[in-house]
Amino acid sequence: AFTMFDFTPVGAALAAAGTIFLVLFYWLLPVREKLGGSVNEAINIKNYLTEARIVRDSTVLGKTVADLMKLSGGDAVVTSILRNRTMRMTPLPDVVLKINDILLLEGDPGALDRL
Numbered sequence: 001a002f003t004m005f006d007f008t009p010v011g012a013a014l015a016a017a018g019t020i021f022l023v024l025f026y027w028l029l030p031v032r033e034k035l036g037g038s039v040n041e042a043i044n045i046k047n048y049l050t051e052a053r054i055v056r057d058s059t060v061l062g063k064t065v066a067d068l069m070k071l072s073g074g075d076a077v078v079t080s081i082l083r084n085r086t087m088r089m090t091p092l093p094d095v096v097l098k099i100n101d102i103l104l105l106e107g108d109p110g111a112l113d114r115l
Helices: 008-028 039-043 065-072 109-114
Strands: 048-053 076-083 086-089 102-107
Touching: 048 109, 065 076, 065 109, 076 109, 102 109
Parallel strands: none
Antiparallel strands: 048 102, 076 086, 076 102
16 A cells, blocks of 8 residues: 655656756747737637527517618628527528517627617
């Protein structure tokens, strides 16, 4: 059976070897360059994808997909509508929105906020 400090000599030797390597050969390690800019600029996200459910007191209830697109200023798109557990891909502009429809929306964050 092993006791608590059986591996101490091996661990101490590896720690000493690592420290000696870093002290003598640090110049062999690659230099990290700091990139400017924010995380959003680095990722460069242009469009977001979200879901929205049509409820009873919704302002778009009974309106068409085209009316919804006008509200977003054309910066958001309804990619699909889930109605009665069936998915309708690429909904036509004349589809009327009903209660409990789930809209899959894609677009600019500001346009999605307007919806």
